[in-house]
Amino acid sequence: MVDDLYQETILDHSKRPRNHHSMEDANRKAEGYNPLCGDKLRLYLKIDDDIVQDASFEGSGCAISTASASLMTDSLKGKTREEALKLMEKFHDLLTTDTPASRDLGKLVVFCGVRDYPARVKCATLAWHTLKSALSNTGEPVTTE
Numbered sequence: 001m002v003d004d005l006y007q008e009t010i011l012d013h014s015k016r017p018r019n020h021h022s023m024e025d026a027n028r029k030a031e032g033y034n035p036l037c038g039d040k041l042r043l044y045l046k047i048d049d050d051i052v053q054d055a056s057f058e059g060s061g062c063a064i065s066t067a068s069a070s071l072m073t074d075s076l077k078g079k080t081r082e083e084a085l086k087l088m089e090k091f092h093d094l095l096t097t098d099t100p101a102s103r104d105l106g107k108l109v110v111f112c113g114v115r116d117y118p119a120r121v122k123c124a125t126l127a128w129h130t131l132k133s134a135l136s137n138t139g140e141p142v143t144t145e
């Protein structure tokens, strides 16, 4: 039952991704690529006073990578840089370990089922790898390889 609900949320976000547009006044950008699946995305962030004021993305990819970017950009707004990085760690734990999902993850828990499909984990984490690059501002395109 819970799984159905999770899948519905993922499907909804992949069909109607939130924050799916470019951002002209973004002050952080990064690109990510998952060669395993062909997912590509460009992430835009607007950070003021160390807080993510706005987040958006463009790109094309499978349902999981699109839904992950959609839910991630939603989750980032209003977070500090440090909070964003902590959320990234918790999301990574959710996908790779058996530890119970942290409550801070909010809607991001819908991706817990991806854990059972190792090949799709990279689809779900692509947006987050790209986020890390945007926050550290290396400007280097990231791949999940």
Ligand code: ZN
Pocket: 034, 037, 038, 039, 061, 062, 063, 064, 065, 122, 123
């Ligand atoms: Zn994918």
